[in-house]
Amino acid sequence: MSLCLCGEEIAAHFVFCPHCGVELRGPGQAAVLGVSPAARSVCRTLRACATPTFERLALDHFTGSASGEEMYTQLNLGDLQRLHSDRIVVREFHRRQEARNGADWEWWFHTAGRAFGLRVQAKRAKRGGGYDLEHVVRTTGERQSELLVRDALAAGCLPVYVLYNHRNWVPRSPTGLVVDCRHGRGSPTQLGCTIVSALTVQAVLRDRPIRASYVRDRSMPWHRVLCDAPDTGRSGLEAAHATVADLHRRGSDDLRAAAQAEVDRLRTSTRRDAVARPGTTDSAGGSARRGRSTPATAAWGRERLDDRVYPGLDELAGHPGEIHDPRAGLRAARRTRGRSGAGGPHGHLAVQDSRGRHRRVSTACPVSDVIRIKRHHSPG
Numbered sequence: 001m002s003l004c005l006c007g008e009e010i011a012a013h014f015v016f017c018p019h020c021g022v023e024l025r026g027p028g029q030a031a032v033l034g035v036s037p038a039a040r041s042v043c044r045t046l047r048a049c050a051t052p053t054f055e056r057l058a059l060d061h062f063t064g065s066a067s068g069e070e071m072y073t074q075l076n077l078g079d080l081q082r083l084h085s086d087r088i089v090v091r092e093f094h095r096r097q098e099a100r101n102g103a104d105w106e107w108w109f110h111t112a113g114r115a116f117g118l119r120v121q122a123k124r125a126k127r128g129g130g131y132d133l134e135h136v137v138r139t140t141g142e143r144q145s146e147l148l149v150r151d152a153l154a155a156g157c158l159p160v161y162v163l164y165n166h167r168n169w170v171p172r173s174p175t176g177l178v179v180d181c182r183h184g185r186g187s188p189t190q191l192g193c194t195i196v197s198a199l200t201v202q203a204v205l206r207d208r209p210i211r212a213s214y215v216r217d218r219s220m221p222w223h224r225v226l227c228d229a230p231d232t233g234r235s236g237l238e239a240a241h242a243t244v245a246d247l248h249r250r251g252s253d254d255l256r257a258a259a260q261a262e263v264d265r266l267r268t269s270t271r272r273d274a275v276a277r278p279g280t281t282d283s284a285g286g287s288a289r290r291g292r293s294t295p296a297t298a299a300w301g302r303e304r305l306d307d308r309v310y311p312g313l314d315e316l317a318g319h320p321g322e323i324h325d326p327r328a329g330l331r332a333a334r335r336t337r338g339r340s341g342a343g344g345p346h347g348h349l350a351v352q353d354s355r356g357r358h359r360r361v362s363t364a365c366p367v368s369d370v371i372r373i374k375r376h377h378s379p380g
Contacts, residue, residue, distance in 0.1 A: 197251025
């Protein structure tokens, strides 16, 4: 152990002080002076984790002995904690906790008392390239994705999926491409670990059949999401957070579009069924003859609905709670874990089916579009 200029004790292998955020170059830190900035980078470590994940998973599927997500998670998180414990805090959840919050682990990225957090669920690609996105928790009967989104908000984190892949593909969006950066050259094998918003997963689950390829194409290589290279006028932490927030906003757009498409389908099918059914009473109370009915639902395409598709999303509000530092964030997670309904506004849209019965289509999105980096206020 040694002392930083701020007076706090730090481990000998730390490159950045977790208390003040300064890069350690003073006496007593000679062990890190010969290490290049690229070697100390979180981005470089994430690249180094993605390549063996890609190759190992491909080999496992080829031999017919593919391991579960747990093995890949243990290997990757072990490297990150060993090399970057000065900037990354990881809290893994055991199976009982995962059944309550839908997450495999919680990730905090911090420097100088400022941090942002992610709640993560990992999914391994099957032999054919799909993922087990429809997983339902047996004890509660809820979808894992719903638990992940709801509990992430309560803990002040953004909900994401980490995908372990073994196939190359050409992303449809430039954001999903593997590109060179100051930390190394791009390679197709770096698609072994990608990140996608949990809201994108929820959007896909609203459609049939489930399009796993859409989730994969909307994901980004995790070293691009969490690259710690400083951006113009922003620190590495702020640049990484901006990328994560943009990923979440795109997930919100996916979810809005999926909900609107679902409502449109219900409107269309209800109108067609009602018009095609003979003997239906028209809007004036008379009998519609020869199938020329004029039901009340026939005018839906011309009426404006008062209910918004996603109440609460447009305000970008949400109340994730104050996150002072990574340790405070973890304490907040323990306090809020397992509380049902702790996730913001849940709305419903009333839809009338072909038999005149009213259905309630869930339009809940208990997640803020923006989670800000919180500043740490020292006690006293």
